[in-house]
Amino acid sequence: MPNRKRPQMKFKSSAPGKLIISGEHAVVYGYPALSAAVSLRASAEAIPREDKKQTFKSNIADVAVLKLAAEKTFSAFRQPEQGFSLRVRSDIPVGSGLGSSASVSAACVSSLLKFLGKKKNKEALNKIVYETEKEVHANPSGIDNTTVVYGGFIKFKKINDKFKIRQLRKNRFLPEFILVQSGQPKETTKEMVLMVRANIDKNKQILAKIGKVAKEFISDFEEEKFNPELLRENQRLLERLGVVGKRAQKIIHLVEGVGGVAKVCGAGGVKAGSGILLIYCKDLNEIKLLLKKEGLDFFSVSLGKEGVR
């Protein structure tokens, strides 16, 4: 008899990255924000093992998020009787405002839930991913995990530790955007959020203004309008909040010089880069030429993609 190997059982899932179109930082203080799932994804697979070992492997160096996702999944449900290998592949740049940790965590939790034989339940999944985010980022609003779990365009608000989530229909008049890397921040999201909090007396008014701009942007989005001036205003307020470094400001200035707008779309960073910038311009070709000339890495992105699957 030929020795036929049994096919390996794999429990697979994937989750998108995210970006915040309007309202970052203020969303931590209960103001509304608009986010979108992006076309970059993280994939995870849990492969049952014959022994009881639990192993973790990822193409993005740190496996701490994978281990945390496993710990939180099993403490929410039960410990598995069988061992497993959990593997991750992610296209999402780490620490750049695109929700890499939430996405990796969501893909892992979802594939481990499949491994445990649990039915798909986005609310339960979102709760577990939020638990991992709390350990990674201190006091996160919950917008990153919610966006990568549900996908699409998310209107998000946190009231008394409860999430108010609305998935919005795609605005047909939302233009094409491109993303440019202003450099990986030296600071973590947690450090940036704590920095804003450390000066809360001075920052209170700025956060309220960001909340107002985000509210207006969301209401335009719902009416299928797009006003790039609001993105510019949002960016200026983030600069006043002190979360945008010199390198990013220089790129933003260049983009504005040819009639475009650009903004940070995560926590930002000041010591080095500020992560990924979202860019809009009527004439994107002109922006692309400019970025090429400056030797800056940019890429196209599509927004409103599917959540965890």
Ligand code: MEV
């Ligand atoms: C992180 O993607 C966005 C912040 O608003 C933090 C948070 O919402 O938890 C800076």
